[in-house]
Amino acid sequence: MSDIIQLHYDVDGTDFAAAGEASMKIKKELRSLGFPQDVIRRIAIAVYEGEINMVIHADGGTADVNVGLDEIEIILADTGPGIPDVEKAMQKGWSTASEEVRNSGFGAGMGLPNMKKNTDEMVIDTEVGVGTTIRMKVYVA
Amino acid sequence: MKIQEIVALIDAEVKSGSDKLEEEVSSAFGSDMMSEVLAYVQNQGVLLTGLVNEQIIRTAAMMNMYCIIMVRGKQPTDNMVEMAEDNDLVLLTTERTLYETSGILYTNGLNPAGHSYV
Ligand SMILES: Nc1ncnc2c1ncn2[C@@H]1O[C@H](COP(=O)(O)OP(=O)(O)OP(=O)(O)O)[C@@H](O)[C@H]1O
Ligand SMILES: [Mg+2]
Numbered sequence: 001m002s003d004i005i006q007l008h009y010d011v012d013g014t015d016f017a018a019a020g021e022a023s024m025k026i027k028k029e030l031r032s033l034g035f036p037q038d039v040i041r042r043i044a045i046a047v048y049e050g051e052i053n054m055v056i057h058a059d060g061g062t063a064d065v066n067v068g069l070d071e072i073e074i075i076l077a078d079t080g081p082g083i084p085d086v087e088k089a090m091q092k093g094w095s096t097a098s099e100e101v102r103n104s105g106f107g108a109g110m111g112l113p114n115m116k117k118n119t120d121e122m123v124i125d126t127e128v129g130v131g132t133t134i135r136m137k138v139y140v141a
Numbered sequence: 142m143k144i145q146e147i148v149a150l151i152d153a154e155v156k157s158g159s160d161k162l163e164e165e166v167s168s169a170f171g172s173d174m175m176s177e178v179l180a181y182v183q184n185q186g187v188l189l190t191g192l193v194n195e196q197i198i199r200t201a202a203m204m205n206m207y208c209i210i211m212v213r214g215k216q217p218t219d220n221m222v223e224m225a226e227d228n229d230l231v232l233l234t235t236e237r238t239l240y241e242t243s244g245i246l247y248t249n250g251l252n253p254a255g256h257s258y259v
Binding site for chain 2 (some may be wrong): 016017018019023024027032036041044045048049052083104105106107108109110111113114117
């Protein structure tokens with residue numbers, strides 16, 4: 001697979017209002033590259049949920065996108081607390097979000113299952129006390 | 142339904158996108174939880190919410206929606222208005238509650254549309 005372009009963004013973990021800026025830039029970039037609307041929408045949703053997670057559950061992180069002709073790979077990496085039980089975290093409705101996060105419109109326990117639903121591949125690599133890396137791929141049909 | 146008709150039906154104030162009131166929308170979704178919007182919405186054009194922060198604009202933009210209605214007299218910040226303009230979104234405010242606003246728009250033909258969370 002040959003990459004057309006590689007994108008890299010830093011996600012600030014201290015600024016909730018700015019969470020989603022990287023996803024927005026990725027969406028605009030993919031649009032200007034002419035990818036199908038459905039592909040862009042699925043990626044936008046998955047990256048946005050992942051970016052929000054890095055801000056509300058970790059201390060921010062990085063978002064890397066490898067844009068290929070046949071597939072788009074997204075790697076979200078943080079050095080936050082890690083996820084102790086991934087199977088539980090993947091269940092719809094399971095959340096450790098604080099009251100404050102819930103009052104900000106997140107913390108329904110929907111993000112990870114929604115990321116899985118919108119991507120063709122998703123692998124979570126996480127270790128408690130070390131961090132979490134999520135690799136997702138969306139095929140360009 | 143044209144966004145202009147929505148404005149009239151719920152006595153809304155237009156905060157951004159006044160040049161886009163002729164756009165047609167056919168369905169809507171209402172929630173204060175943005176991760177629910179991200180999980181359930183399929184192709185709804187309108188988001189009704191009582192939540193006030195930047196993420197309502199980003200969520201609507203990610204979902205390619207056309208219009209956000211802030212209910213219960215909630216007011217956007219200057220930054221939210223600017224973000225809405227940047228993303229070609231119509232941002233409306235109404236004094237009416239979420240329930241009332243939904244009822245009026247539903248009765249006048251704005252659909253809940255297909256929302257399937259698998
Ligand atoms: N990057 C991360 N670092 C540490 N924990 C995480 C991370 N992402 C998710 N989690 C854990 O997994 C749980 C489930 O995540 P998920 O995104 O599905 O739901 P949520 O973020 O709690 O709520 P929502 O996504 O609906 O806003 C979180 O509550 C949190 O405990
Ligand atoms: Mg989440």
